[in-house]
Amino acid sequence: MLTIYNDLTNRKETFQPLQAGKVSMYVCGMTVYDLCHLGHARVMVVFDVVYRYLQANGYDVSYIRNITDVDDKIINRANERGIPFTELTEEFIQAMHQDADALGVLRPTDEPKATQHMDQILAMISRLIEKGHAYAADNGDVYYDVRSFPSYGKLSGKSIEDLQAGARVEPGDAKRDPLDFALWKSAKPEEPAWDSPWGRGRPGWHIECSAMSTNALGNSFDIHGGGADLTFPHHENEIAQSEGATGHPFVKYWMHNGFVRINDEKMSKSLGNFFTVREILDRYQAEEVRYFILTSHYRSPLNYDTEHLDNARGALTRFYTALRGLPEGQSADGESYKTRFHEAMDDDFNTPEALAVLFDLVREINRIKETNVEEAASLGTLLRELGGMLGLLQSDPESYLKGGASTDDGLSDDKIDAMIQARIDARAAKEWGEADRIRDELQDAGIILEDGAEGTTWRRG
Incomplete structure (x- = not known):
C-alpha cells in the first residue's frame, strides 16, 4: 500500500484517494519572469515521478500545475525590458517547457494561467466577503481577515499569537490587522489591471492558486504539492481562502519537497551560487540531472555539487553499458526486484531505495550477460520498465553513451569511428605503437574505448 508523508498531519498515511481509482493533484508551478533554476527543476521532477508512479499503479490522474503570469516580479521585469508583460510571460513559458521537456518531465493534464481565471478569482473573493472572511478597504484593496479563520496555521504549525509578535502594518497599507493579506490590489499607473466590484486592479498571488485549483479539481482534492518554501505563507493562505470560501x-x-543547497549552502542569487537549468545542461546531460535529483528523498535537502552530478553520470553509464547490445526481450518475472522497487516507492516515494534496486538488477544483468543473453535481455526489459516509472533509462544506450560532454578537440562521431577503424587496422598489421597512439589520442579527448568479443565500442567520458 502506498503511504505518503502528509505535512498537514506530520505523519505517514496510507494513500486513499477521495474517489476510488482516480487521483486529483495540484502543484504550484512557476512565476514566469525568468529561466528555470535548479529549485524549479526539482519540483517538476519530483512531482513528475509522483504522477508517473500513480499512473503506473492504475490510477486515473488529473494533474494540474499552474502558471503565475501576473505579479510584481513579472511587471517589474517587463518594465525593465520595455515590453508588454504578456510578451515576457510567453517567452518564459516556452523556455520552461523546453527545460521541462529536456528533463523528461511529462506535461500535466492542464496548466491554468492566472490571467485566464479572473472570473473565478473575483467570484471567490466575493464569496469570502459575503462569508465575513474578507473586507474591501477604502483604497480599492481587498484583504483576507486572518482572525476570521480559527484554524489558520494548521499546516505550518504557526499560531496567530506567535505571528502577531513583531507584526506591523506597513505604511500605505489599508489592512485592519497586520496579519491580513491581500486578495485584490488596486490598480497602479501603467500596470495591468482588470475590472472588479472594488475598482480596477489585479489579484494577490495566494488567491490565484485557490481559484485555479478548485476550478480544475473541485472544492476538495487529493494531493497538493510544491516546494517547502511555499508552506508558509502561500499554502497556509490557500487553505484559509479555499476552506473559507467553500466550507x-x-x-x-500535502507534499513539500526539500530545499536545494549549493555546496552545502542555501541556493541564493545574493550568494552567487544560483544555477539555471540551462547552465547545468551545458555540462551534463539532462538525464544525469534528473538522476541526480532522484538520489535524494524528495523531502530531504538536495545538495548540488559537481561531484554528485559526476556520480549520476557514472551511475547512468553503468546502467546503459549493461543495456548496450542486449536484444529486445520479454520482461522477466523478476518478482524480487519488482517487489523491492514497489516497496521503496510505496514508502513515500523513496527514490534512493528504488535506485538501489535498479543497481542490483544491473549487477545481475552484468553477471549473466555473457552466458545467458536471453535472460539478460529479459532483465534489461524489466530494468527499463522500472526505470520508466522514474522517467529514466528510456534512451537508446548508444545515444546516451556517445552523447556525453563534447570533447575539447571537437571530435565528431564519424571522426571517432574513423580513428577506431584506423586503430583496428594498425593492430591487424601489428603496428602496436600506432594503435597505442590512436588510443591515447582518443583517451586524451575524453573518449573511452571498450574492446570486447564483438569488437570495439566507445563512449564519451
Whole structure:
C-alpha cells in the first residue's frame, strides 16, 4: 500500500484517494519572469515521478500545475525590458517547457494561467466577503481577515499569537490587522489591471492558486504539492481562502519537497551560487540531472555539487553499458526486484531505495550477460520498465553513451569511428605503437574505448 508523508498531519498515511481509482493533484508551478533554476527543476521532477508512479499503479490522474503570469516580479521585469508583460510571460513559458521537456518531465493534464481565471478569482473573493472572511478597504484593496479563520496555521504549525509578535502594518497599507493579506490590489499607473466590484486592479498571488485549483479539481482534492518554501505563507493562505470560501476541507495530502543547497549552502542569487537549468545542461546531460535529483528523498535537502552530478553520470553509464547490445526481450518475472522497487516507492516515494534496486538488477544483468543473453535481455526489459516509472533509462544506450560532454578537440562521431577503424587496422598489421597512439589520442579527448568479443565500442567520458 502506498503511504505518503502528509505535512498537514506530520505523519505517514496510507494513500486513499477521495474517489476510488482516480487521483486529483495540484502543484504550484512557476512565476514566469525568468529561466528555470535548479529549485524549479526539482519540483517538476519530483512531482513528475509522483504522477508517473500513480499512473503506473492504475490510477486515473488529473494533474494540474499552474502558471503565475501576473505579479510584481513579472511587471517589474517587463518594465525593465520595455515590453508588454504578456510578451515576457510567453517567452518564459516556452523556455520552461523546453527545460521541462529536456528533463523528461511529462506535461500535466492542464496548466491554468492566472490571467485566464479572473472570473473565478473575483467570484471567490466575493464569496469570502459575503462569508465575513474578507473586507474591501477604502483604497480599492481587498484583504483576507486572518482572525476570521480559527484554524489558520494548521499546516505550518504557526499560531496567530506567535505571528502577531513583531507584526506591523506597513505604511500605505489599508489592512485592519497586520496579519491580513491581500486578495485584490488596486490598480497602479501603467500596470495591468482588470475590472472588479472594488475598482480596477489585479489579484494577490495566494488567491490565484485557490481559484485555479478548485476550478480544475473541485472544492476538495487529493494531493497538493510544491516546494517547502511555499508552506508558509502561500499554502497556509490557500487553505484559509479555499476552506473559507467553500466550507469544505481543501486538500487531503500535502507534499513539500526539500530545499536545494549549493555546496552545502542555501541556493541564493545574493550568494552567487544560483544555477539555471540551462547552465547545468551545458555540462551534463539532462538525464544525469534528473538522476541526480532522484538520489535524494524528495523531502530531504538536495545538495548540488559537481561531484554528485559526476556520480549520476557514472551511475547512468553503468546502467546503459549493461543495456548496450542486449536484444529486445520479454520482461522477466523478476518478482524480487519488482517487489523491492514497489516497496521503496510505496514508502513515500523513496527514490534512493528504488535506485538501489535498479543497481542490483544491473549487477545481475552484468553477471549473466555473457552466458545467458536471453535472460539478460529479459532483465534489461524489466530494468527499463522500472526505470520508466522514474522517467529514466528510456534512451537508446548508444545515444546516451556517445552523447556525453563534447570533447575539447571537437571530435565528431564519424571522426571517432574513423580513428577506431584506423586503430583496428594498425593492430591487424601489428603496428602496436600506432594503435597505442590512436588510443591515447582518443583517451586524451575524453573518449573511452571498450574492446570486447564483438569488437570495439566507445563512449564519451
